[in-house]
Amino acid sequence: MAASNKSPPTLRWGIIATGQISSWFVRDLSLSRSDAKAKHVIAAIGSSSQEKGEAFVKEWIPKVDPAPKVYAGYDNIYNHPDVDIVYIGTPHGFHKQNCLAAISAGKHVLCEKAFTLNARDAKEVFAAAKEKGVFVMEALWTRFFPLVQELQHLIHEEKVIGNVHRVFADLGLDQDLASLGPESRLKNPALGAGTLLDVCIYSLTWGLLSLDRNIGEAAEQPVIKAVQTLSDTIDVASTVVLFYPSTGRQAICTSTAMFRTPDVFCRIEGSEGHITVEGVSASCPSAFTVYSKGQSLSEGKRFTTPNPGFGLFWEADAVAEDIAAGKKENTIMPWAETVRVLEILDEARRQGGARFPVDD
Numbered sequence: 405m406a407a408s409n410k411s412p413p414t415l416r417w418g419i420i421a422t423g424q425i426s427s428w429f430v431r432d433l434s435l436s437r438s439d440a441k442a443k444h445v446i447a448a449i450g451s452s453s454q455e456k457g458e459a460f461v462k463e464w465i466p467k468v469d470p471a472p473k474v475y476a477g478y479d480n481i482y483n484h485p486d487v488d489i490v491y492i493g494t495p496h497g498f499h500k501q502n503c504l505a506a507i508s509a510g511k512h513v514l515c516e517k518a519f520t521l522n523a524r525d526a527k528e529v530f531a532a533a534k535e536k537g538v539f540v541m542e543a544l545w546t547r548f549f550p551l552v553q554e555l556q557h558l559i560h561e562e563k564v565i566g567n568v569h570r571v572f573a574d575l576g577l578d579q580d581l582a583s584l585g586p587e588s589r590l591k592n593p594a595l596g597a598g599t600l601l602d603v604c605i606y607s608l609t610w611g612l613l614s615l616d617r618n619i620g621e622a623a624e625q626p627v628i629k630a631v632q633t634l635s636d637t638i639d640v641a642s643t644v645v646l647f648y649p650s651t652g653r654q655a656i657c658t659s660t661a662m663f664r665t666p667d668v669f670c671r672i673e674g675s676e677g678h679i680t681v682e683g684v685s686a687s688c689p690s691a692f693t694v695y696s697k698g699q700s701l702s703e704g705k706r707f708t709t710p711n712p713g714f715g716l717f718w719e720a721d722a723v724a725e726d727i728a729a730g731k732k733e734n735t736i737m738p739w740a741e742t743v744r745v746l747e748i749l750d751e752a753r754r755q756g757g758a759r760f761p762v763d764d
């Protein structure tokens with residue numbers, strides 16, 4: 405095949421919010437990578453205050469040249485002439501309004517997980533995006549890790565462990581919620597607090613991706629069984645069981661705010677063996693090991709791929725390629741998949757009892 409001489413696309417980002425995930429995201433955008441599939445320009449940053457925005461640039465991307473323009477408030481980002489796409493790193497409860505504002509200004513959007521507080525709101529955002537003709541994606545970064553792509557290939561195409569029948573996936577954090585004020589995004593139900601939207605979404609991702617090669621509308625819809633441990637109205641622990649009646653396969657997807665999950669956070673069991681997945685958390689896998697039936701711990705085959713940053717640049721590259729190709733949604737995280745996952749989360753909260761004011 406002839407080598408392509410097309411240069412990688414350039415995407416100009418406007419960042420709203422300067423919290424933890426935005427800091428990781430801009431750091432990853434600014435990485436120098438020989439295999440980058442896109443050139444990322446951090447054009448502008450919007451924060452609750454000018455000082456906070458400037459401190460963020462100084463701390464996280466001091467060497468980016470030219471330095472991004474910093475603004476107090478988010479409106480300047482939505483309307484910025486040098487911004488192609490708005491990255492939304494606010495708490496869950498603001499995602500819908502931030503997305504709608506960016507879309508209304510004609511910008512593409514990459515919005516952090518959980519995309520909205522419920523499936524109804526996500527559908528509203530996608531309807532607005534469709535009408536405006538812009539690209540929108542939920543930043544479910546884990547799905548874009550080459551390691552996760554490789555794992556899906558080995559499970560579903562090569563069937564390295566035969567037929568998968570059971571999955572355990574956990575994301576637990578020791579969050580010391582008692583020390584946080586009621587306004588914290590981890591405590592305030594109006595912001596979508598609770599482990600379900602914050603971290604169980606990753607455990608669910610492992611269950612869904614391991615048990616079905618299809619996503620979105622093509623996926624088999626599992627039966628959902630859920631329980632939640634509540635503190636006031638937010639969940640401090642959730643267990644969501646996915647049950648696929650066609651074959652009886654099941655996933656046990658869990659989260660907690662009271663205990664940090666050890667490195668091995670997921671086990672995928674099949675008729676011919678099993679796979680363990682490890683990493684700092686289910687959001688950020690670093691390796692997996694495939695064991696054929698009967699193999700001991702030392703006999704498994706370990707897979708790993710280098711991650712020179714936090715691992716957020718893979719989704720950013722995918723977005724840039726999609727936008728350059730004129731696409732409005734991404735095939736790894738299409739709109740229907742975001743809605744499907746939120747419908748599962750809605751059902752888990754209906755059964756488990758966690759409520760958000762927006763539900764009423």
Ligand SMILES: NC(=O)C1=CN([C@@H]2O[C@H](COP(=O)(O)OP(=O)(O)OC[C@H]3O[C@@H](n4cnc5c(N)ncnc54)[C@H](OP(=O)(O)O)[C@@H]3O)[C@@H](O)[C@H]2O)C=CC1
Nearest residue numbers: 421422423424425426451452493494495496516517518602
């Ligand atoms: N932390 C993580 O590891 C990851 C988080 N995410 C997702 O990213 C989103 C943000 O999470 P994270 O970065 O941890 O959150 P942080 O609390 O660290 O940051 C959120 C930022 O949102 C802005 N903001 C606007 N209004 C409010 C408000 N009322 N309360 C708090 N913050 C507000 C603030 O930025 P400013 O003052 O600049 O406007 C704030 O710094 C969530 O959807 C989360 O699920 C995704 C992957 C990983």
Ligand SMILES: O=C1OC[C@@H](O)[C@H](O)[C@H]1O
Nearest residue numbers: 425517577602603685687
């Ligand atoms: O997405 C996330 O992953 C890691 C957690 O620390 C964080 O609370 C969450 O938002």
